[in-house]
Amino acid sequence: MKKTVILCFMILSLTLFSNAAIKVGLFGGFALTNEANYGNGIAFGGHLGFELTPNIAVELRATRFSFDVTGSDTGLSKGKMAVMPLELNIQGRFPVGKSIIPYIAVGGGYSLNSFDLDAALLDPWDAVGMTIEETVKSGLAIFVGLGLDFAIMPGPNPGQGLFINLEARYMMSKTSGSWTLTDQVSKISTGADLIDLKLDTIMLGLGLKYGF
Amino acid sequence: MKTKKLNPIFLIFCLAVFGLILFVPTKASLQVTRPEPPPPEDLGATAVEKDVLNPKIEYVLGKLYNIYLMQGADAAREFASMRGIDLDGNQVRVVAESVFANRTQNLFPEAAALKAHIQAIGGKVETTADNLVQSMVPISSVELLSQYPLVGYLRLPFKPVAMEVTSEGVNSTSANLWQSLIPYRNTAGANVCVLDLGFSGYTSLLGTELPSSVKTMSFRSDGSLTASEVHGTACAEIIHDMAPNAALTLVNFNTDVEHRNAVNWIANQTPKIDVISYSIGWYNVSDGKGTGPICADVDRAANSGIVWVSAAGNDALDHFEGTFNDPDGDRWYNFPDGSEIEAFYVPAYYLVAAFLNWDDWGTWSGTSYSGSSNDYDLYLYYKSTTSNTWYLADYSLGIQNGTQRPRESIGYWYSTASRWWGVGIYKWSATRACKMELFTMGNSGAINNNVPAGSLLVPADSASAVAVGAVDWSDDSREPYHTYSSQGPTHDNRIKPDLSAPSRVSCSSTTYGNLGFSGTSAATPHVAGAIALLKEKIPFTLEQIYQVLEGRAKDLGTAGKDNIYGAGSLKLKKN
Numbered sequence: 001m002k003k004t005v006i007l008c009f010m011i012l013s014l015t016l017f018s019n020a021a022i023k024v025g026l027f028g029g030f031a032l033t034n035e036a037n038y039g040n041g042i043a044f045g046g047h048l049g050f051e052l053t054p055n056i057a058v059e060l061r062a063t064r065f066s067f068d069v070t071g072s073d074t075g076l077s078k079g080k081m082a083v084m085p086l087e088l089n090i091q092g093r094f095p096v097g098k099s100i101i102p103y104i105a106v107g108g109g110y111s112l113n114s115f116d117l118d119a120a121l122l123d124p125w126d127a128v129g130m131t132i133e134e135t136v137k138s139g140l141a142i143f144v145g146l147g148l149d150f151a152i153m154p155g156p157n158p159g160q161g162l163f164i165n166l167e168a169r170y171m172m173s174k175t176s177g178s179w180t181l182t183d184q185v186s187k188i189s190t191g192a193d194l195i196d197l198k199l200d201t202i203m204l205g206l207g208l209k210y211g212f
Numbered sequence: 213m214k215t216k217k218l219n220p221i222f223l224i225f226c227l228a229v230f231g232l233i234l235f236v237p238t239k240a241s242l243q244v245t246r247p248e249p250p251p252p253e254d255l256g257a258t259a260v261e262k263d264v265l266n267p268k269i270e271y272v273l274g275k276l277y278n279i280y281l282m283q284g285a286d287a288a289r290e291f292a293s294m295r296g297i298d299l300d301g302n303q304v305r306v307v308a309e310s311v312f313a314n315r316t317q318n319l320f321p322e323a324a325a326l327k328a329h330i331q332a333i334g335g336k337v338e339t340t341a342d343n344l345v346q347s348m349v350p351i352s353s354v355e356l357l358s359q360y361p362l363v364g365y366l367r368l369p370f371k372p373v374a375m376e377v378t379s380e381g382v383n384s385t386s387a388n389l390w391q392s393l394i395p396y397r398n399t400a401g402a403n404v405c406v407l408d409l410g411f412s413g414y415t416s417l418l419g420t421e422l423p424s425s426v427k428t429m430s431f432r433s434d435g436s437l438t439a440s441e442v443h444g445t446a447c448a449e450i451i452h453d454m455a456p457n458a459a460l461t462l463v464n465f466n467t468d469v470e471h472r473n474a475v476n477w478i479a480n481q482t483p484k485i486d487v488i489s490y491s492i493g494w495y496n497v498s499d500g501k502g503t504g505p506i507c508a509d510v511d512r513a514a515n516s517g518i519v520w521v522s523a524a525g526n527d528a529l530d531h532f533e534g535t536f537n538d539p540d541g542d543r544w545y546n547f548p549d550g551s552e553i554e555a556f557y558v559p560a561y562y563l564v565a566a567f568l569n570w571d572d573w574g575t576w577s578g579t580s581y582s583g584s585s586n587d588y589d590l591y592l593y594y595k596s597t598t599s600n601t602w603y604l605a606d607y608s609l610g611i612q613n614g615t616q617r618p619r620e621s622i623g624y625w626y627s628t629a630s631r632w633w634g635v636g637i638y639k640w641s642a643t644r645a646c647k648m649e650l651f652t653m654g655n656s657g658a659i660n661n662n663v664p665a666g667s668l669l670v671p672a673d674s675a676s677a678v679a680v681g682a683v684d685w686s687d688d689s690r691e692p693y694h695t696y697s698s699q700g701p702t703h704d705n706r707i708k709p710d711l712s713a714p715s716r717v718s719c720s721s722t723t724y725g726n727l728g729f730s731g732t733s734a735a736t737p738h739v740a741g742a743i744a745l746l747k748e749k750i751p752f753t754l755e756q757i758y759q760v761l762e763g764r765a766k767d768l769g770t771a772g773k774d775n776i777y778g779a780g781s782l783k784l785k786k787n
Contacts, residue, residue, distance in 0.1 A: 077397075123285065128389050
């Protein structure tokens with residue numbers, strides 16, 4: 001039943017907005033984390049947008065960034081965290097002429113997270129026959145952002161052409177994980193959950209969009 | 213005619229030259245007094261290796277580099293550990309000596325370029341002095357760094373020899389690898405109590421061989437912690453060597469009553485004591501089945517969450533046990549060799565003692581045994597140094613008529629000369645042939661009818677104790693250093709000891725000194741220290757930590773856990 005409703009909604013949407021402009025783009029930038037023992041990283045990704053009206057657009061977005069974790073006794077140990085949020089957002093767009101379109105965005109999605117421990121931590125433990133493993137789960141994420149599309153090669157219609165995109169987004173995400181320490185000889189193991197792992201991140205991006 | 217007179221100085225000069233020619237040794241004469249080095253072909257692989265050495269790299273450092281390249285990081289780390297080379301991950305601490313050897317700190321413009329180069333190859337400069345740049349560099353970059361034009365020579369840092377003594381067991385068990393680890397999710401630390409007879413000289417070792425401060429308590433009636441006994445101090449030193457960050461509590465006693473009070477006090481300490489290192493043993497206090505007053509103390513400590521690490525004893529060669537046998541009906545026990553005197557040789561000036569008990573302790577109630585109704589007596593003899601005549605030295609004729617413990621003991625006699633001593637066992641009254649257990653003291657070698665099996669001292673027989681046997685630190689299987697180490701099984705047939713650990717190690721105490729601390733007394737604190745070390749580093753329970761140690765022990769003797777070595781020789785890294 002649920003699937004049927006979603007399908008009907010999609011068909012209706014495509015019918016209603018069959019003239020919607022489509023925008024595709026790529027971007028790169030910085031991911032600035034909010035936790036004391038997290039570093040910052042480079043972010044990049046791509047998006048596919050549907051401009052439903054001149055003032056409303058929806059966008060599918062995939063971003064990837066990673067950052068160093070310096071480690072703490074209660075959270076993750078020293079290593080590298082990779083985050084790939086997949087996001088659906090809705091944008092309120094406020095065109096100023098044909099060339100400048102500021103917008104605000106709100107969205108939600110799912111963040112695919114992974115964590116690799118630093119070899120400098122693992123190797124000495126491995127040398128004495130102990131294995132450390134730490135994992136993080138993927139989880140839901142909420143996004144807010146604001147940005148600006150600037151047409152450098154405007155198309156015949158508003159929303160069409162080549163745009164430079166500047167954007168700042170804030171991702172709120174909280175996940176959990178676990179750690180285990182295993183004796184390689186006896187296979188005795190201990191471990192615990194890691195809770196409240198905050199992945200709140202500011203992403204500053206610069207990219208190109210092309211509107212059809 | 214005028215004759216030419218020889219100048220006397222010239223004459224002396226000529227004589228001296230002549231003398232030198234006469235007396236300077238020829239090659240042949242040199243060969244007599246100093247053997248020539250082996251011919252090059254005998255150097256074999258060494259010569260080949262030397263041919264390819266980089267003269268700008270110190271040999272050991274070059275060897276580390278080659279091992280890293282040829283055998284990988286693990287092999288390099290193992291090599292570094294053996295040689296005491298500082299590693300951090302795959303980086304090695306090196307000193308680059310500038311080609312400009314006469315530079316001082318302020319006149320070293322090349323330093324900036326050298327530092328930049330070190331950073332460029334993935335290294336990190338730690339400090340500089342004059343023409344020296346100390347840095348951590350990837351092992352893989354050692355050769356590269358040596359080729360840099362400003363580097364005249366690349367070497368490992370020189371290290372001072374500290375005025376302290378570290379047990380050889382630290383490296384032989386690989387405890388040093390663990391010591392360098394940053395604790396993983398664990399900030400609890402470890403508290404070890406050394407329960408011993410005395411701690412003479414401990415104050416002078418605080419901050420060097422021992423932690424800068426220790427907690428102390430004496431349960432002796434005279435309140436003396438030192439008690440003119442250095443044994444406990446030496447044990448504490450080893451624990452500190454193994455687990456340098458562990459907090460130590462030093463407690464001594466002199467009697468079983470003081471022992472009980474001491475254990476009760478230890479069990480109630482805050483912060484909690486994790487491990488008791490107990491290099492003490494008792495003769496004749498219980499049935500060898502893990503019961504009796506001393507084992508009850510061990511149980512009590514274990515019930516409060518303390519790991520009790522106990523020396524197995526050094527009595528494998530001093531032990532006999534066998535069922536009373538009197539084929540000639542004269543009430544004297546006939547030992548397996550037919551003799552009625554069990555003989556043992558005692559060097560001059562040694563103390564002589566003998567301890568007898570038999571398997572008639574009755575039921576242990578938790579506080580006492582119900583007692584024995586079989587009565588045997590013990591006699592001690594010495595033999596003339598000039599004839600085969602035995603003389604009675606002493607005897608122990610305790611009564612066992614239902615409630616007394618089945619035990620007799622004689623000691624301590626002073627052997628004024630090197631001579632044979634002997635013991636006899638006399639059946640006073642017995643309703644059955646009891647199993648005799650005899651320990652002697654003072655003998656230089658094994659007693660005549662030696663039975664190493666079952667020679668554990670109390671409380672190594674306790675099911676609550678980790679009993680520790682001794683192996684030589686330099687070679688686990690080396691004879692004869694561990695033949696004295698007491699063996700299991702317990703009298704209820706459980707395997708003991710549980711582990712073996714290094715012995716014949718060094719400690720600073722003058723009584724023992726260099727490689728002078730032997731026996732299961734020395735082995736025990738290695739295990740106690742190992743438990744403390746792991747407790748500091750990993751968030752495992754004490755029980756899990758002990759299982760880790762057992763799992764890593766190097767199996768010796770009979771495959772699997774056995775009654776000589778237990779699970780094997782203590783090793784802290786995977787084999």
